Amino acid sequence: MAVLAVLVYVASGITAALALLYVAKQLAADLLLLAGPALIMLLWLLEGLVIAWSDLSAGPAPDRITLYGYLATGFVMPLGAAWLGATERSRWGSAGIAIAALTQFVLQMRLPQIWPGGPL
Numbered sequence: 001m002a003v004l005a006v007l008v009y010v011a012s013g014i015t016a017a018l019a020l021l022y023v024a025k026q027l028a029a030d031l032l033l034l035a036g037p038a039l040i041m042l043l044w045l046l047e048g049l050v051i052a053w054s055d056l057s058a059g060p061a062p063d064r065i066t067l068y069g070y071l072a073t074g075f076v077m078p079l080g081a082a083w084l085g086a087t088e089r090s091r092w093g094s095a096g097i098a099i100a101a102l103t104q105f106v107l108q109m110r111l112p113q114i115w116p117g118g119p120l
Contacts, residue, residue: 019098029085037078
């Protein structure tokens, strides 16, 4: 499980750095940058499935509402960032992707604090 968390950190960090580079160069998001939120969303979905399986089989999480709220937010946010990057054809679309990637990084850091005995 820690492998998925590290992959989310790496994908979020690389996507945020690339998006900030696009913002600095005043570029709109292209397919390379839009692949970042897609990869983050896929990794987050896999991690969410592992966490949900652990919650159902090993024992309940202490605060399920917050845990599943974080998982839902982390899944929907890259989708919204990709939509913003695809429709906003200025550097602000790239800025939205950067903000979402940095927020995803923080969400990943908070998951072990929400469920200390969980699979992370």
